[in-house]
Amino acid sequence: MEASLDNASELPDAVPPDTSVAGTGYTTPTFLQALIDADILIPTGVDGIYGRSGVYEAIAEGMNALVTQAGADQHAEVLRFPPTTPRKDFEDSEYLKSFPHLAGTVHSFCGNERDHFRLLERLEEGEDWTDQQRPTRVVLTPAACYPIYPVMARRGPLPPEGRVVDVFSYCFRHEPSLEPTRMQMFRMREYVRLGNAGQILAFRQMWIERGQALADQLELRHMLDVANDPFFGRGGKLVADNQRDQKLKFELLIPVNDGAPPTACMSFNYHVDHFSTVWTLRTSDGEKAHTGCAAFGIDRLTLALLRQHGLELGQWPKTVRAALGGI
Template identity: 30%
Template sequence: MATTFVELKVDNSEVLKQLVYAAFFVDENIQDIQAGDNGLTIVHADGADAEKITEQVHKLHRRFSNHEYAFKQEIYFENRVDVPYRGPIIQEMADQKIIKQLDPGVYIFREPFTTLVRFLDDSIVRKIANKFGAKHEYYPVVINGSTLNKTNHFTSFPEHIQFVTHLREDLSVIEAFSQAIKEAGGWNQDTRVDMNASAATPQYMINPATCYHCYEGMQDETLETEGTIVTAVSKCHRYEGGNHRDFGRLLDFTMREVIFVGKPDFVKENRLKSIEMLKGLVSEWELDCHLENANDPFFTSDYEVKASFQRQQEMKFEMRMSIPYLNTTISVSSSNFHSNTFGNAFNIKAGKRPAVTGCLAFGLERFILAFLAQYGLDESKWPAKFTSDYNEWKQTNER
């Protein structure tokens, strides 16, 4: 391994955070990135092009620094709690075999973590979604490329996309592939197979966001009322490179959403109600957290325009829970307003005009990881309301 120091002047912590995140996508040989006062120390394979890495990092720095005002942090709600636990929860759960890491960002979760995730999901449904009379839907884990294209995901978050493909429907290709695997002694990272010749052009991707299927399902429809509210939970996937080393940043994760589609006032009013419900939930469960303005991690050259617009128009808020032993926070829920972007893309009408959309989304595993980082595995130390809700739920659901 070798290191390259890229000298930079970054005064804004939000800009620095976005820069480190994006820098992992500069070169596939990058193994680690450490931010310092005067720049980034990048650890990479010996054969990597250090000059190219430096050039690309500076390019990202220029992109993210053009509109630093877009990264001004505004906190709209705080629930400060002196939590009892500050231990390394990931290591503790790994030692107790509650979780097992298979690859960066890929985990097996076992009891009691899995029960806590089920409890959280049911709590969101009962305490938030059902209060809106939300319709329950169930979605596939894959999404058609033409559908994903309508969401602008290819142009906004190309680094996240995971493609699903298969061997071409050609007997000679299938037999040649099978023979190559046999000769290699099985599939492994060193197996030399010409996938460009063997694989079909991808038609499907693994879905990166639950709500995309909701809009696809309403395509070319005209709503008969002011709007509709849907809830769904599904597995989602986002490739984030070296960032998967970060606490709670999973390659494969579960997202519960409450989705609002309709006329502007309907969506805006119900979005605000859902935020109040979220604030009530974290307060009664005594979670150390805050709600702040945010932007999506747009990766492309128009980053500053999109990020600035999101923040100025208050289109995205994040509920961030503290991770005491790391002295940081992670987003466990986000509230999003998309205006008529998806109404136009999928030709969804609310009256005579394109529908607007919004959603309240939860990363279930992240939420439970953050909760355990604050309160640990000892149930006697958990907040009273959380414990009573959890025990009542278990008595009803585990008979």
């Protein structure tokens, strides 16, 4: 494990979650309450879904621009997709095999006039009307990189040097929480590498170093550790253990939430040939392509900055504000 701190115990002390969000009746960490009191996050009545203030957005936009600057020499192809993906591609990705509890589907009313009348009756009576909705052909994007793999596969074999793609999107994961870093809708910025194993491993190591340098530039206390995804089901632990044993995923952890371990704000992933098994991603010599990505949680990094530097931008270190575009 590489780390900027000797061990996790040196991270800022956790504060017991001892305050409540007004009107919810829930006990919640003090940091979330402070964000709400300062009108930086605006509660909507649904845990993990917030409005954001101008101050919050200025930090997030500065953070995104800083990631762009860090990757300028990659000459990446820029692709932007809406926060939805075709249901067929989603099913092919095998996401439901590992993370069914996080998936979000898009449903719409597809009935006739009589069905509409029935829906209105239920709405008027305060009864459940959702069975009048039917699945559409799109689902909510769970990770920014997912839409690009079928697109790359349709282009045919990769060039000898492989490809680097820059993607950014709102993502959805159904995990309602009072931890401000565990939003249901959040922004993810990624650089995705497609090529052979050597190219992917070199890319990942480069971004691990750049991610740590970026955190240092922002004066964020952090540590790097081997990690695994939260796989679901009886075999989930075995898959997670295998991922950790092979060191396929590293996370840059930053203390943000009260009474909780440090939060993963960046991740550096080696997918091996998973996506080329799902889609026909091939290298220039016809072999299965390998893929990897460096992912930056824009909202988590924004919250980490607010937690470590305070809610008043005027009191932040001048070098940090300058790095974020002079906010």
